[in-house]
Amino acid sequence: MAVKENSHDKLILSVNAGSSSLKISVFAPDPAYSSSASNSDTQPVTLLVTASIDGLTTLPARFSFAAAVLDISSKKIKKEEVDEIKDHESGFQYFVRFLTEHTCLEKRHIRHVCHRVVHGGDYPGPVLISCESYHHIESLSDLAPLHNGRALIVIEACLKIIPDADSIAFFDSMFHVSLPNCVSTYAIDQSVAVSKGLRKYGFHGLSYSYILRAVAAHLNKPIEKTTLVVMHLGSGASVCAIRDGKSVDVSMGLTPLDGLPGATRSGEVDPSLIFHYTNSASRISRRAAESVEITDAEEILNKHSGWKALAGTEDFAVIAERAGSVDYPKETLAFELLIDRILGYIGSYFLKLGGVARVDALVFSGGIGERSARLRSAIIERCKCVGFNINEKTNEEVENKESVVVEIDGCHEGMKTLVCRTDEQVV
């Protein structure tokens, strides 16, 4: 397996610690690109390998691996159950060992490790991991109890296993620094809000950033003139309103719990529900993730709610398949409830963005948005009244299409309905 030394000796590892998954890609800088020849802050990269571990909250975990370049590795693995992967940390260790044993890439050639970190507080851009930034991210862990703690565990494992590479944190919240004040502000005492940083931050920003670029390119429009309603529907689910290339609203809030329900998350509830659910709801617990302190209420609403609570499964594919059958009332409720909440955001954001005159497209993405033709169809059916459309045959065939962006509307004029295969690692 001969690999040109100069093209693969400056590797970039990109790690995406999601709530139920760990996705890792390895990139090399594009050798044809000269940084001095461009003023752009982005540099093209070539994907070498990509791996994904899912089911981390419903063990056994499943490992997938593929090399994008033939001479790197002949291995291709599709969802193999791996008992030794128990969590994000052991998943990362497994991946690095796999890379060493089954590809010609060498650990010593990894120069940069980019970590997706969900909550970055006021950080407007990426930061190099140092003692100070590590502790800042740690201090935000109780605002993203399913995410920041796990990302830090992976960062620590990485510093141990690949000590010569620098680690850089890229935040989900960065994309939403453009939220208008009236959107990000909660109607509470502003001196408390400001001193404690209690405002809407919004998440899934790396995904929205990727989707915005990909969709703008697909529509042949400049990013700064692209206006979209985008759904990122995965174990954590959100909707974002993008006006002229900037996030102007997003359904997640101070934490990723707000907005849509998810695999184990309740999504928005009347805040008073917490006081009535159980009288021990505000007791501090240490169970969510090591090193994170949260209350019982946060634990219940983050880890024991969502479709796990409604239908007894965290797998939305099962829910989508069973919904509508009289034999499966729980799955039917979970499916219809998600659609109801999504429609609420689409309607609201469509109006906020200026309706049919301004919106370029409605975009589905994330594990569910990209794979559930049934969910897309059920949503678009109810969005026809505002001008969106769906071609059922194209919708069913999305999985067979290779392109990053797939049109499922079948119209040639007006607002598009699109599916975008998001890639947070590449951002």
Ligand SMILES: Nc1ncnc2c1ncn2[C@@H]1O[C@H](COP(=O)(O)OP(=O)(O)O)[C@@H](O)[C@H]1O
């Ligand atoms: N064919 C499918 N139909 C509907 N949902 C699916 C399908 N395949 C996977 N999913 C769902 O996608 C979700 C995972 O989405 P993903 O965005 O990859 O995860 P994460 O939120 O952890 O990053 C899971 O809830 C899974 O059930």
Ligand SMILES: CC(=O)OP(=O)(O)O
């Ligand atoms: C922010 C968030 O919910 O991320 P994920 O969907 O990866 O869990």
Ligand SMILES: [Mg+2]
């Ligand atoms: Mg994700």
